[in-house]
Amino acid sequence: MRQPFDRLLRSVCVVATTLLTAATPGAAQTQGPNYPSSVVNEEDVPPPHPPHDPWQMPEQAVASDDAYAIYSPPSDTGTTQFLKATGFGFSIPGGAVIEGIEVTVELHTVFLDSQSQVIDSEIRIVKGGTNGATNKGGTGVEMSGTPDGSVTYGGNSDLWGETWTAADINAAGFGFAFRISVITSIVFVDAISIRVFYSADCSNNVIDAGEDCDDGNFIDGDCCSSTCQFESAGMPCPDATLCNGAETCDGAGDCLPGTPLDCDDGRLCTADSCNPVTGCVHDGFLMPGCRTAGKSILTLRNQTSDDADKLLWKWLKGQATMAADFGTPSGTTQYALCIHAGTPAALLADYAIPADALKWGPIGAKGFTYRDATGSPNGVTKALLKGGADTKAKCLVKGKGVNLDDLALTALVDPVTVQLVNDAGACFESTFVQADFIKSNDPALFKAKNP
Secondary structure: OOOOHHHHHHOOOOOOOOOOOOOOOOOEEEEEEEOOOEEEEEOOOOOOOOOOEOOEOHHHHEOOOOOOEEEOOOOOEEEEOEEEEEOOOOOOOOOOEEEEEEEEEEEEEEEOOOOOEEEEEEEEEEEOOEEOOOOOOOOOOEOOOOOOEEEEEEOOOOOOOOOOOHHHHHOOOOEEEEEEEEEOEEEEEEEEEEEEEEEOOOOOOOOOOOOOOOOOOOOOOOOEOOOOOEOOOOOEOOOOOOOOOOOEEOOOOOEEOOOOOOOOOOOOOEEEEEEOOOEEEEEEOOOOOOEOEEEEEEEEEOOOOHHHOEEEEEEEEEOOEOHHHHOOOOOOOOEEEEEEEOOOOEEEEEEEEOOOOOOEEEEOOOEEEEEOOOOOOOOEEEEEEEOEOOOOEEEEEEEEOOOOOOOOHHHOOOOEEEEEEEOOOOEEEEEEOHHHEEEOOOOOEEEEEEO
């Protein structure tokens, strides 16, 4: 038995939300769902043929707000005029590739008896104000057989049989039109929405409408995103090297330079450099062009108790050296004793001897001597720098105690090279080969003498 219309209207539930589909992979972007600014009746049957039935209050289908365009047939059956929605307000970037169009109609129906039916007789996209040739309706499938819901046409790869440009989508005449045929039913349309799937053409180096930038690629992380928009200020935009610091975007399409890495580790025994991939590198190296000696001695003790550890290096009968070559260790000149072994030479230990006005003192006009009973900071307790003519110059470094490097003495393999270097470029070197080893391969004691 057919119920009164007002009772039916009060009993209807309103649809909740528009269903969304997943975006396409890769560089695909979406806009929407957008709603129309205009929804009207459109009659396409010219006289003298009888017209189709108009929708009541078609303008109320512009938003999901529980205000409805309604079709109630004047008799048990009827077919509507087109409910035509346009003016969706898209702003697809110019040059974008349109990949698909999805339309969702939010509605509910009221069936008045067991024979009730609602058929989507014509479902068409609108291009330039004209209804398209492709009809996605007329299949005899009910638009909605439930108290509330939505129906979706098209999708992320469906072009509705048309070719599209961004301008076609952005135009006021782009939209959607549909008509239905009903049997003993009433239809309430709350809203019509459209979602557009596209790929922004960020490869033409032209800033088209809707784009902030176009750098000719689909790559993020270069301050112009894969969607042709400026990347946010502070976003990283790294180049091919870590050495020049961490570059960041300024929010207006430019990549600001970073602060170059400071790879100086403050150690005289290492060569500081920067690897573009890994960053700072601190390699032990042998300084070239060092002064040599006619006689050298190296003794190292590594005892179970670090208090008993000892270091002695003597550089005797050295090449001619003037006092000025030693710099001013009582002022600013820094020293370090560097011990290398093997081929290629590996740095095994370095003992820094800082500049110090109290610990360094002059030896007349010939050089300097260093004394620190505490062995701070690196275990060195005594150093001697004495200039002279050829075979008369000499250097000495002694150390002891817990501040010495805990050196693995068995790693001292032929050749063992000892260099005393300063930050003014002077270098004093001793080299010991296997024949010079007096005591080796002993974890507690290493002794070498040349000659």
